[in-house]
Amino acid sequence: APASNSTAHWRHLDAAHHLHPFSNTKSLNAEGVRVITHAAGSYIFDSEGNKILDGMSGLWCSSVGHGRHDIVDAISDQLKTLDYYNTFFKTTHPAAAELAAAIAEVAPAGMRHVFFTSGGSEAVDTVIRMVRHYWAAMGKPEKHIFIARRNAYHGSTVGGASLGGMKPMHAQGGLPIPGIVHVQQPYWWAEGGDMTPEAFGLHAAREVARAIDEAGAENVAAFIGEPIQGAGGVVIPPATYWPEVQKICRERDVLLVSDEVICGFGRTGEWFGCQYMGVAPDLITFAKGVTSGYFPLGGVIVGARVAEGFIEHGGEFNHGFTYSGHPGGCAAALANLRILHGEKLVERVKSEIGPYLQARWLKLAEHPLVGEARMVGLIGALELTPDKARRAKFAQEEGTVGLLCRDISFSEGLVMRAVRDGMILAPPFTLSFAEADLLADTAVRVLDRTYAELQARGWL
Numbered sequence: 495a496p497a498s499n500s501t502a503h504w505r506h507l508d509a510a511h512h513l514h515p516f517s518n519t520k521s522l523n524a525e526g527v528r529v530i531t532h533a534a535g536s537y538i539f540d541s542e543g544n545k546i547l548d549g550m551s552g553l554w555c556s557s558v559g560h561g562r563h564d565i566v567d568a569i570s571d572q573l574k575t576l577d578y579y580n581t582f583f584k585t586t587h588p589a590a591a592e593l594a595a596a597i598a599e600v601a602p603a604g605m606r607h608v609f610f611t612s613g614g615s616e617a618v619d620t621v622i623r624m625v626r627h628y629w630a631a632m633g634k635p636e637k638h639i640f641i642a643r644r645n646a647y648h649g650s651t652v653g654g655a656s657l658g659g660m661k662p663m664h665a666q667g668g669l670p671i672p673g674i675v676h677v678q679q680p681y682w683w684a685e686g687g688d689m690t691p692e693a694f695g696l697h698a699a700r701e702v703a704r705a706i707d708e709a710g711a712e713n714v715a716a717f718i719g720e721p722i723q724g725a726g727g728v729v730i731p732p733a734t735y736w737p738e739v740q741k742i743c744r745e746r747d748v749l750l751v752s753d754e755v756i757c758g759f760g761r762t763g764e765w766f767g768c769q770y771m772g773v774a775p776d777l778i779t780f781a782k783g784v785t786s787g788y789f790p791l792g793g794v795i796v797g798a799r800v801a802e803g804f805i806e807h808g809g810e811f812n813h814g815f816t817y818s819g820h821p822g823g824c825a826a827a828l829a830n831l832r833i834l835h836g837e838k839l840v841e842r843v844k845s846e847i848g849p850y851l852q853a854r855w856l857k858l859a860e861h862p863l864v865g866e867a868r869m870v871g872l873i874g875a876l877e878l879t880p881d882k883a884r885r886a887k888f889a890q891e892e893g894t895v896g897l898l899c900r901d902i903s904f905s906e907g908l909v910m911r912a913v914r915d916g917m918i919l920a921p922p923f924t925l926s927f928a929e930a931d932l933l934a935d936t937a938v939r940v941l942d943r944t945y946a947e948l949q950a951r952g953w954l
């Protein structure tokens with residue numbers, strides 16, 4: 495039998511017992527899973543001793559980097575004092591109250607209330623229930639429909655996956671649930687045609703107006719969107735998009751929900767992505783970067799209009815989770831926020847490491863394989879194409895080139911994620927300038943190797 499601390503041992507146990515998220519377990523087991531054993535700073539290490547630059551901050555979450563023992567100690571101290579108690583039935587605990595206040599402090603003006611969950615999907619599902627309850631409490635129960643975008647990602651619960659616009663997710667489980675309308679996404683590269691980005695931004699925003707008017711504004715509860723669509727491929731909307739959406743929603747008394755599970759807590763160089771886009775939502779969902787992934791935590795930040803209506807007229811809200819406000823998650827988030835404040839990491843994303851990496855990243859558009867390079871704060875994407883002028887797709891099945899490039903990147907010691915035939919990036923806020931240079935230099939090598947491989951296959 496393989497040694498108990500060997501790759502073979504962990505692969506054996508994993509293949510025999512572990513069903514992975516978003517995976518084809520059969521092909522994963524045939525290929526063999528990579529065992530990540532530890533992490534430090536901007537790096538992850540696998541059981542074969544490979545050191546890999548974590549260009550995705552895990553899954554968009556490790557904002558302050560790996561191995562922060564001050565967060566670990568804060569969690570440990572909290573759990574030794576209070577391992578668990580709930581926030582149902584007229585109880586709270588210090589960390590929950592303190593974290594709600596600390597989030598209200600950094601949230602956009604007027605957003606002073608927080609509902610806690612264990613992750614982003616639960617936060618999104620909470621919004622569906624909270625918003626519909628709000629409108630009913632306002633005497634308008636018919637305002638129940640949500641407008642969301644095609645190719646949006648809002649989680650993997652029945653509600654979150656229904657609000658999301660990813661067809662493969664809808665196909666498994668008979669989704670979406672009723673009362674959800676999807677509209678065009680503001681994805682200029684693939685859908686902008688001959689329009690300028692500015693014109694396309696307005697065009698995509700007006701799809702929201704059309705959808706609301708078709709459903710009847712009196713039946714529409716809210717619009718939900720990610721400031722920048724993350725899992726959809728880092729779709730950065732033209733600057734004209736969000737202000738127009740906000741105007742359209744205000745004219746029709748439709749609430750605005752900013753899903754900031756990825757964009758929240760500094761990823762764009764602002765505390766929240768809606769601030770980067772210049773809009774003021776009624777609700778914000780968050781998770782991931784609120785604890786830098788050290789402990790599961792998510793939630794909803796509620797603005798004045800909904801909070802006031804909800805508190806004054808909502809009565810008992812029949813919704814919540816066992817771990818809503820878990821002491822461990824709250825302690826992790828408080829320690830994480832202390833680091834974000836103490837090391838001025840949001841400003842660092844906005845004014846130092848963000849601009850530095852952006853300069854290197856945007857230059858990649860000069861590479862023959864890259865049709866567009868885009869980055870805001872520390873979230874970016876490359877669009878690979880065989881014909882830049884036509885923004886053409888590859889002849890091969892969409893995603894084939896992306897996965898090839900992703901595998902080459904891993905072999906070169908850099909994690910980048912593939913989405914369709916693009917590469918996406920979201921490194922830790924603590925990335926050093928030297929690591930940013932290493933990342934950019936490696937990306938060039940990855941693109942060169944991918945280009946050579948495509949030529950060898952006759953695909954270019």
Ligand SMILES: Cc1ncc(COP(=O)(O)O)c(CNc2cccc(C(=O)O)c2)c1O
Nearest residue numbers: 613614615647648649720725753755756781
């Ligand atoms: C905008 C948004 N909203 C909700 C969720 C759901 O959060 P939870 O996963 O914590 O339930 C997300 C999560 N985003 C997410 C999750 C898993 C993988 C990837 C990827 O890009 O590969 C992205 C997200 O990005």
